[in-house]
Amino acid sequence: MTARALAAWLGKRALGAVLTIVLASVLIYGALRLVPGDPVLALTAGRRLTPDQIEAVRHRYGLDQGFVRGYLSWAGDALRLDLGTSLNYQTGVSTLISGRLGVSGLLIAYSAVLAVLFGSVVALVSAVRGGLADRAATVLASVTTATPPFVAAIVLLSVFSVGLGWFPATGAGTGLADRLWHLTLPAVAMATATFGVLARVGNAAFAEELRREHVEVARSRGVGGAAVVRRHVVRNALAPLLTVIGLLVAGLFVATAIVETAFGLDGVGSLLVSSVSRRDFPVVQGVGLVAVVLFVAVNTLTDLALPFIDPRVTVGGLGR
């Protein structure tokens, strides 16, 4: 791989990511223009405003200009992290989001760690052991995959919060230990489906590697079971798994909306939900934009990391 090919490939990936974000932002901005009736009415959502204030809102969202100019001024503000002002809270959307990012970020990280840890362990053990362990893991994976976060949430609430009283039902707690304790059930609820997908995909990836000739050869040369698994199976299956993990972790961003609502957490996800139902448009647009940027960033970074993790993945092969 020459430096030039690498640069071209990096450029192409970055361009694709930027294009996706730009189109998504056009959609997010354009949604406002699709509102039946006067967009200002949607932005103000029935709140009584003076004509001056209405004019300010109209100007703020570029509604006094054409679509393209309106979008450009809105996107320009967004690039400077100015996402407008919430109609409900009367505060800057950026301030609102950054104030709640801590809870959501910790929740996403917590559930990603749980899902990846348990998912890959179950996948590896079931693939290596086979037989009963494999069958049990298959059933477990297909049930957890089909468990929507809100179903997992009510089951966990009923059993561990109300039934056994081990975990609190609502709130995010204060201090790190207390917060982790409060976020455990939400993180498990969010991780459930991700765990299932990972266990299944991981099992398939590991099983495929185990059947390969080089594993057979290594075994016949007397390499011990654990060493074969570590050196030949896990290493080879890592790249395809990482792609899936990237997609799944990105998917967790949206799941926060459901889980934070279910457990009464003040995060970005529950902010999005309450803003959608109050039709607090600036917040919806701001959170939507942040979510899409994070989503695309995680997926792109996973793609970019692949050739460095697995030397067999050639840059040209990925460049589509």
Add this chain to the structure above:
Amino acid sequence: MTLTIPALRARRPGFRRRPLGVRFAAAFLVLVAATGLLAPVLAPHSPDTTSLLNSLAPPGTAGHLLGTDSAGRDVLSRLMYGARFSLIAPLGVVLLAGVAGTAIGLLAARAGGWVDAVLSRGMDIVFSFPSLLLAMLVVAVFGPGLTAPVCALAVSYTPFVGRVVRNVAIQEGARPYMEGYRVMGFGEAWVTLRHLLPNIAPVLVAQSALSFGYALVDLASLSYLGLGVRPPDADWGSMISQAQSAILQGSPWSALAPGLVVLLTVVSVNVLGGHLGGSIGGKKEGT
């Protein structure tokens, strides 16, 4: 003169010869669909009749097989009526996404060149926009309800169908029988619709089944968040959200019942979809 198509003429196992799990899944889905369809006949109570004297009755109470919710409404009857919204809305998503995805996938595969490049890139971009986020965005625009989210999810799931159809159609289009029809002078569009489409139908069905499961979860999530179906209508998602406060009062049943039904329905759909997808893979290796 006929050309036989081996892939389609493969042995079709009867219902009894399919795996046990697949039979259970199919039976459960038929049961749920039938109770939804026949809810006015089968439901023991009206889904909206409240009875505050009889609220949060546990399952097994006389006259209320699955108990009652916090407003004293019969949970079983509400589940039956809820099945209508919970199943029809995702069905709408799958039909719309299936038609659009097939059209775009076939067009991309058969046209190739820049048409394929543009359509594929477009599908990649739509695919990278989370479906639930898009659905919430349209709810913010059009207000709560199911119509707008169904359309938004259909857009979101079009690439899910379209990308697979494109890939399979490219493989299938390179097969000798397709060339045979072309040599015989049949038009490209006719060959594609009359011969290629039926041969990729199993893939289409499997992919549609999977997207039905995802769409069901997305729509139930929206209703759970209070952004989907509007009261007095109810689906399983909104039943759970209404019953959530009862969990904290120690009566989780009215929330767990719809939760279990959602779970079993999605498991069944996935098992069935996976089976259809898997049996296609098997056929392909065999030919």
